[in-house]
Amino acid sequence: MDIKEFFKVNFEIEVPKYVQIANNLKNLIETKVIEDGEKLPPIRDYTEFLKVNKITVVNAYKKLQQEGFAYQKVGSGTYAKKKEVVSTFMREYSNTFKRLSTGNLEEAIDFAGETTGELLFPIKDFKDIINKVLDRDGAEALVSQNPLGYENLRKTINKVFWGNDLDNEDILIVSGAQQGIDIASKAILNINDNVIVEKPTYGGALSVFRWRRANIFEVDMEEDGVNIESFEKVLKKNKISCFYTMSYFQNPTGISYSLEKKKKIMELAQKYDFYIIEDDYLSELIYDESVDYIPFKWLDKNDRVVYIKSFSKIFLPGIRIGYIVSPKIFKESIQNSKINTDIATSSLMQRALEMYIAEGKWKENISSLSIEYRKRYKLMTRLIDSELKDSVSYNKPGGGLSFYLTLRDEHITSKLLFQRLVKKGVYITPGALFFRNIKDGNKTFRIGFSQTDKDKISKGLKIIREELELCRI
C-alpha cells in the first residue's frame, strides 16, 4: 500500500474537516506510521493532496500541537511528537527485567542493575536504627506527615552534606531521584516547553519529560560534558526552560564535567534565562583522586540550580528517599507539586535515615562501599582491556558503578547483543534506553558492577566476548 494512502481522509459530514485530519494524523503517530520526530507533510502539499483549504490543514496542525502530538520548528515546519508509547523492543527489555526482578535467578549475571546488592547492605545496623527510632518516637514515627519532610532529616542533611549553608526550608524530602525529577518537572515545565538533555541521558528523565509533553533537545556529550557550541546553538534558536544534567559519572557515559564547563553553563543559564536540574546521583563513589567534587549547585550564585540527590541509588534502594534543593523562585511550586504527587514520603524511613546519617553510619557505609566498588572497578577495567579490547572502545569514568562501551564492529547492534546475552543469563543495558530516538543507541551499551561480584564479573565478561565473536561470524 502506498504510504500516501495513510494520509488520505474520507471526510464525514458531521465533523469539522480539520478535526478529522488531526485525528487521522494522531492515529498515524500513535501507531508509528509516522515516527516520533518525523516531519509532517508541508501545509501546501498536504492542502493540495487533500483538496481542502489551507486554513483547514493549518487548524489541524494547530490542534495536534495543542494536544501535544506535534511541535513546530520555526522556519522548518511541523513535526510529530509521539505519546509515551512503549516500543516493541522497549517492552521486550522491560519484560526481561520484570522476570529478572521477580524470578529466582541467582545464577543470572546482572550487569544492568544500578543499585547496591544485598550482600553489601548493612542490615544489622539498619535494624537497630529502626528499633531505636520506634522506641524513641513511638506511633509518631508512623503517623506524622510533613510534606516538606521530617524536620530533623532536613536539618541533618544541611549540617552533614552542606555545612549548614542552606536554609532548612529549601530542602524538600522526596521518594528518590525519579520522584525528584517528576516533581521538579511538574513545577517548572509547561506543555510544549523546551528542555535540553545530554545525549545520551538517563531514560527515566526522558520519560518524565515526554509525559510532560515537553520538547526535548539532545546535545552530544564530550569527554568533559556537553558540547558547548551545540548547546549554545540550541539556546540561540529556542527559548529553553531547563537543562537536565548529571554532573558526575553521567548516566550512561560515566563522564564528569570539567569545572570550566560547569562555569560556562552557569553563565549561559543566566544569559539565556534557563534553569539547571542537577541530578547528583552517584558522586560519592570517586575512585580517581584527581576528581574534585564541585556540583553545579556550589557554583550557583544566581539561584538557577534545582539540585536533586538520591539516597536510594547506592545505599538503600528499598527505602526510596532523596531530596531536592530548590531555587527560591520554584520553592512553593515544588512543594505543592510534592503534595499533589503523594502528600509526603514514608515517615519511619525518613527518621531511620536521619539517625543513620547523624550517627555517622552513612559515611562509614560509603567508605566501605567505596573500597569494595573500587576493587570491582579495577577488575572491570582490567578485564575489558584484555577481553574486549578488539570489540569495544570506552572511557574510564574514574568513579561510579558502570562502564559505557561502544561497539567497534559496524554490523553488530547492542540490541542484538542484548538478546543473545539474555539467553546466556547475562544482562546488559542496551544504548537504546538513553536516547530520544532508540536507533541512536544501536552501537553502545552499559555494563555495571553493583550487582555482580568478582566471579560473576569474570564469567560475564568472558560470555560477552564469546557472543561478540559469534556475532561477527
Added chain:
Amino acid sequence: MDIKEFFKVNFEIEVPKYVQIANNLKNLIETKVIEDGEKLPPIRDYTEFLKVNKITVVNAYKKLQQEGFAYQKVGSGTYAKKKEVVSTFMREYSNTFKRLSTGNLEEAIDFAGETTGELLFPIKDFKDIINKVLDRDGAEALVSQNPLGYENLRKTINKVFWGNDLDNEDILIVSGAQQGIDIASKAILNINDNVIVEKPTYGGALSVFRWRRANIFEVDMEEDGVNIESFEKVLKKNKISCFYTMSYFQNPTGISYSLEKKKKIMELAQKYDFYIIEDDYLSELIYDESVDYIPFKWLDKNDRVVYIKSFSKIFLPGIRIGYIVSPKIFKESIQNSKINTDIATSSLMQRALEMYIAEGKWKENISSLSIEYRKRYKLMTRLIDSELKDSVSYNKPGGGLSFYLTLRDEHITSKLLFQRLVKKGVYITPGALFFRNIKDGNKTFRIGFSQTDKDKISKGLKIIREELELCRI
C-alpha cells in the same frame, strides 16, 4: 485604574502581535486580574478595542489554549484557566497547617485532620512485625524494588479483600491515594481532556487535574450521589475522559452512593465511553448497618473502573501505601506512569503491611478503630444537634470520619469562621478547599473527629458555637 487598562497592549515591533496579546492575558490570568474560569473578552469586541485584525486575537486565544491558559466552550467563547497558583486564602490555610503539623500544639483542637491520631495506632504490633520481616527477609527487605509492588502484598490484597477475584498482575502498589490519583491521571488524561468531578470534591484530586491541565466539570451532589440529569447533560455536550468519584462517605459531603445510582453511572460510562476513577478511601468505617458495601468496581462488567485504595488514611498515614486496580486497557500505561513517578514504593513498608494483613491484624485493628470512631461519631451528632442546630444544617453520613456542615446565616462565611477559630486554637476545614472556584465553598465547612478525643470534641464544638454567635452580632 480602569479595568480596561489591563487589556491594553503596547505593541513592540519585533514580536508578533498575537504573541504579545497572549502574553499579556497570561499575566492577567496568573496575577488573578482575570479569575480562573472567567470569560475572556469576545473576539469581536477585543479586536475593536485593540485595533488589530480579528485573526490576531483568534491566534492569541489559540496560543493561550495550546499552553493551557484557556479553554473553549462550544458556542459560548473562551475562558481563562489558571495555572495552579495558590490563592491568598489557600496559602493562609496551608501555612496554618504547616504550623499545626510542625509546632508542638498539644492543646490544639484539630477538626481538620483526616488521619488517625497517635493514640489509636498499634505501635507495638507494628514494631514486632517490622522486626519479623527484617529477620525473615534480611537486606532483601530494603534492597528489592518491584515497580508493580511486593508480590506477596499483591497476593494478600487479592485474597483478603477481593476473594482472589482479581488477577494479581492487575494490582499496582502505590504510595497512598494521592499518588494513585496522580498516576491514574498521567495514564488516562491528556492536556485539555475533560473530567467530571463531584461538587464539592477532594481538593487533592482537583489539584492533580489542574496540574494535568484538564478541563474540570463539576456536578452537584445529592443525598445519594451526583445529580444524574446534570451529569448526563455534561456527557451529551462534551467528550468526557473520566469521572472521579468517592463511592462511600464522599469527601467532604459524607454522602454514599445508592446502588441504583452506581448502576446508572456504570451504564452511562459504557454509553458515553468514559472511565471511572473510584477513590475508595474510607469504606471500612461503616456505622450505620443499613449501608451495604458495593463499590463501583464490583459492578464493573465492562472494565471501566480504575479502583484506588489507600491504607494510609485511617490506619498508617506514615507508611504511605495504597493500591490501584486498573482496567486492562490502562494497565501498561499505569505501570509505566508509576515507574516514571518514583520507580517503586518503599519495600520494607510493603512487607510489613503484608504480614500485618496476612496475620489478621489489619482486620482486628479496623474493628477496634470502628468501635472508638463510632463512639466519637455518636457524640458528634449529639453535640452538633444540641449545640449547633440553629446555626448549621447537615446530613448524617452513617460512617467515615467527618461531618459536612452548611451555615444557615447568610452573613457568615466559613472562611471568616476558620480565621476566628484559629485564634482560639480550633481548626476546621473551610468549604473553599472542595470547589473549583473557592467562592462556592463560602457557606460550608467540614469537621472531622480522627484527631480529637471526647474531651476535645465537646470543648471544640462549644467554641464553634460561641464563635458563630459572636459572628452574628
